[in-house]
Amino acid sequence: MVDLRKGELRIPSYSVRVRLRASLVRALAEENKLTPRPDFVLQLTSRGKLRIIAKRTPPPPQLSTPLRVVAVDENSRHGFALAAFDFGDRGCKLAYFEKLRPENHGYRRQLAAALQSYASAPTEEGRALLGQLLGQEPVKALTPERAREHAALARRKEKRLNNNFVQRVTARARELVREAAKEGRAAVVLVDPIDSETLRGTGLQGTLLRARRALENLCRYEGALFVELRASGRQCPRCGSWGTEVRQTRRARVYKCRRCGAVWDRDKAALYNLTTTYFERLRKGGRGNEAVLAERALAALRKWLSKHPNALEY
DSSP: OTTTTTEEEGGGGGGGEEEEOOOHHHHHHHHTTSSSEEEEEEEOOOOOEEEEEEEOOOOOOOSSSEEEEEEEEEEEEEEEEEEEEEETTTTTEEEEEEEEEEOOOOHHHHHHHHHHHHHHSSHHHHHHHHHHHHHHHHHOOOOHHHHHHHHEEEEEHHHHHHHHHHHHHHHOOOOOOOOHHHOEEEEEEEEEEHHHHHHHTTHHHHHHHHHHHHHHHHHHHHHEEEEEEEOOOBBOOOTBBEEEEEEEEEEOEEETTTOOOOOEEEEHHHHHHHHHHHHHHHHHHTTHHHHHHHHHHHHHHHHHHOOOOOTTTT
């Protein structure tokens, strides 16, 4: 039994009483207010830890306005870009945009490899490399056993940071979906998955795949529609021609269309094009009201972009 007032978990038959973190109590209280209410399951992990799992499967939404489309673009080098487009009687607007980038583990992986190599076969070359990475003072007292411990710590830190990134992406999407529900909007989450061949072997492979699964589970839990589609940020959002990269900054990859002269941030265009692709497919394959809704949404998107021609710039 979970007592939210006292902030504790109790298993009376085993005389177990566990104090819960304040953040967990707040999260459980929020979930308990949902309709339909989740079922809570207590799980004992292989490491001997207790885990509380919330299970909930509301019916998928009926597509109608007001509607929120949460578009997510994956990139094997740059992480995730998220946008929320809101559709209603007055057209559409870009309600949210953010780029979420995972940690750069290049140095951490190089250090872990050097430490592991030195632990397995301590040589002067290995010590010299560690001296370049860490500085000479820390290396002087470094034994193979300590090197092995530090290598394991570096790998655990990388895993922890990647897990935090997945949680951050999922939490942001949950906020957008729940905000839509409070406003009476149905929610659709669109994900443009990275090509499997491009993703294979990269440092972000496992992280991006886990984030995608987490988003799909989130949609089941929140009663949102989850759709995987392909779209490209290299395609001009105005005329559909293929653009050319003109510069790359820390904040954006900037493209320009040779045909109409439009300039855009590749991540923003990818999300706009992803949303457009979804409604184009719905217009062609939808039935009745869905096709009508898609036609209106496409018109609203085009009108929004014509009113805000610089909205997709970096």
